Amino acid sequence: MTQNYAGLQSVIWRGDKLDLLDQRLLPEEIVYLPLTTSEDVWEAIRHLKVRGAPAIGIAAAYGVVLGSRDALAAGEWLADVKKHAEYLATSRPTAVNLFWALDRMKAAADRFAGEGLSVDGLKEALTNEAIAIQSEDEATNRLIGEHALGLFKDDMGVLTHCNAGGLATAKYGTALAPFYLAKEQGMNIRVFADETRPVLQGARLTAFELQQAGVDVTLICDNMAGMVMSKGWVDAVIVGTDRVAANGDVANKIGTYSVAVLAKAHGIPFYVACPLSTFDLSTPTGAEIPIEERNAEEITEGFGKRTAPQGVKVFNPAFDVTPHEYVTAIITEKGIVTAPFEENLRKLFQD
Ligand code: MRU
Numbered sequence: 001m002t003q004n005y006a007g008l009q010s011v012i013w014r015g016d017k018l019d020l021l022d023q024r025l026l027p028e029e030i031v032y033l034p035l036t037t038s039e040d041v042w043e044a045i046r047h048l049k050v051r052g053a054p055a056i057g058i059a060a061a062y063g064v065v066l067g068s069r070d071a072l073a074a075g076e077w078l079a080d081v082k083k084h085a086e087y088l089a090t091s092r093p094t095a096v097n098l099f100w101a102l103d104r105m106k107a108a109a110d111r112f113a114g115e116g117l118s119v120d121g122l123k124e125a126l127t128n129e130a131i132a133i134q135s136e137d138e139a140t141n142r143l144i145g146e147h148a149l150g151l152f153k154d155d156m157g158v159l160t161h162c163n164a165g166g167l168a169t170a171k172y173g174t175a176l177a178p179f180y181l182a183k184e185q186g187m188n189i190r191v192f193a194d195e196t197r198p199v200l201q202g203a204r205l206t207a208f209e210l211q212q213a214g215v216d217v218t219l220i221c222d223n224m225a226g227m228v229m230s231k232g233w234v235d236a237v238i239v240g241t242d243r244v245a246a247n248g249d250v251a252n253k254i255g256t257y258s259v260a261v262l263a264k265a266h267g268i269p270f271y272v273a274c275p276l277s278t279f280d281l282s283t284p285t286g287a288e289i290p291i292e293e294r295n296a297e298e299i300t301e302g303f304g305k306r307t308a309p310q311g312v313k314v315f316n317p318a319f320d321v322t323p324h325e326y327v328t329a330i331i332t333e334k335g336i337v338t339a340p341f342e343e344n345l346r347k348l349f350q351d
Contacts, residue, residue, distance in 0.1 A: 005180045006212040007166030010055050011062070013131060018062045022049045023167060027208035038067030038084040045091035045098070048199065052168020053242045053278055054137050057101030060088045061130035064105045068126070074119050081109040081126065093290040094251055094319050095242040100277040101133055137170035140275045143333040145177025148238065148273055151329075151336075152178055152189055156235040159192040159225060159263075162253035163205035164240025164273065174273040174331075175240045176206065179215045191217045192228055196253060198298040198316065222255050229266040237263045238271040238331075244279045248324030248341025249286025254317055260326035269328040276332055281349060286321030294318050 008030065012019040018041065019032040033049060035041055041063030044050050050059045067084025071077035085102040092098060108129040112122050152158065158179075165173035172180050182189045191210055196202035203219055210217040220228055228234055237259055241250040250256075250272050263270040283289055296314035300307060308314070330337045334351075337344045 005166065005172060005184075006214070007171065007209055009171070010050060010052075010167050011058050011134065011170070013062055013127075013134070018059065018066065020044055020050055020059065021167070023051055023205060024049055026167075026204050035063075036066060038063040038088060041066065042088055042091045045088070051201070052163060052165075053095035053097040053240065054141075054169040054174070054275065055167070056092065056095050057097035057277065058130070058134045058137060058170060060091070060098055061101045061105050061133045063088045064102065065123070065127050065130050068109075069123055071119060071123075074113060074117075074122060077119055077122050078109055078113050082106060092292055094292045095278075096280045097242075097275075097277050104133065105129060134170045137275065138172065140333040141169050141172040141174055141177045142181075144174050144273050144275065144331055145172055145181040147333075147336055148175075148178035148271065148331045149181045149185075149187075151269075151271065151331075152182065152187075152236065154187045155190070157190045157192065157233045159194065159228070159234045159237045159259070160206060161194040161202060161222075161237075161239050161256050161259050162196045163201040163209075165206055165209045167205050167209055168240065173209075173240070174275065175238045175271075176210065177273065178238070179210060180213060183213060183215055188216055190233075191215055192225075192234060193217055193219050194222045194225055194255065194259065195219060196255060197222055198302045200302070201253065222258075225259055226262045229262055229268060234263075234266070234268055236269045236271060238273055241272050241274045241278055242319060243283065243289050244272070244274060244330065244345070245283045245286050245289060246281045246342060246345065247285050248327055248330065248337075248339070248345060249289070250322050250324070250327060250330070251286060251289045251291065251319045252322065254320050257320040257322045257326075260322040264326055270322075270326055271329050271331055272322075272327055273331040276334065276349075279345065279349070281345065286323060289319075289321060291320070292318040
């Protein structure tokens with residue numbers, strides 16, 4: 001069934017260390033970094049060696065395992081779990097999957113501690129929790145892909161922004177999952193991948209992983225999306241997200257909002273694909289989602305050489321918010337949600 005998914009795994013648990021695919025080096029080099037401490041994991045998340053909301057959560061879960069593995073007694077172990085979870089939560093602010101995974105690890109640790117396990121038993125149980133987060137993500141993404149594929153037809157053109165693929169998750173991705181499933185079923189979907197300035201996740205990662213899998217992908221610069229849409233080549237847009245607020249506003253890679261506005265202007269549906277772990281119903285609207293700002297060099301020296309004058313003022317938000325009015329539907333593992341989002345998202349979590 002999965003022979004057309006030729007993806008590299010971004011996070012591999014080896015029992016005594018975490019092998020992490022260094023996504024900064026793709027597509028030119030395939031290098032796995034051996035991570036052995038929670039500090040290694042924090043640094044890998046902060047510096048985008050691992051990126052993409054679900055993959056960040058998975059890596060952080062293993063970071064908690066690594067941070068608490070030297071404890072000699074149950075009390076010390078529980079304190080270490082909490083300490084390293086709090087620490088890893090400071091690595092990046094926007095993707096809620098990070099906090100979701102860390103909260104799940106802390107809750108699991110409390111539960112296991114209450115069961116009176118030995119310290120070795122506690123460590124094993126918590127490792128299994130991290131493994132479960134990773135394997136559930138794979139199953140979830142396959143379901144998202146199945147739901148999303150129902151919206152697409154053979155020979156459609158679909159535009160995506162950033163990388164919400166296998167590299168950003170345990171497998172398949174969210175927004176890219178339907179393309180892999182379409183390939184399995186012999187359908188041809190023509191994908192347009194925005195290069196996604198400033199860090200080029202679209203060019204370096206999306207174009208790479210889709211090409212590896214034999215998916216029909218065409219790379220464009222971000223500022224070409226409007227032109228490509230005006231030619232009638234795009235029948236739908238699908239993107240991932242880092243956090244969905246209670247009213248259906250979605251934060252995703254910077255530039256997503258512009259794509260949504262363009263899609264609306266051209267009468268093209270704008271779909272968002274994500275697991276339930278990406279919803280943050282405690283955040284009322286997109287205005288309250290914390291937006292990470294990254295360093296100026298990503299813009300002024302992103303191509304390996306200086307491309308802007310020294311000392312120029314730079315604004316470099318890593319994400320933007322697309323208001324729910326621009327979102328046609330949110331595709332989850334539990335099905336497809338449409339407006340009114342506030343009401344329908346509440347129902348999604350009640351059922
Ligand atoms: O800064 P990044 O590369 O972590 O940003 C990633 C994105 O914006 C993705 O679209 C999002 O996390 C969804 S990944 C399934």
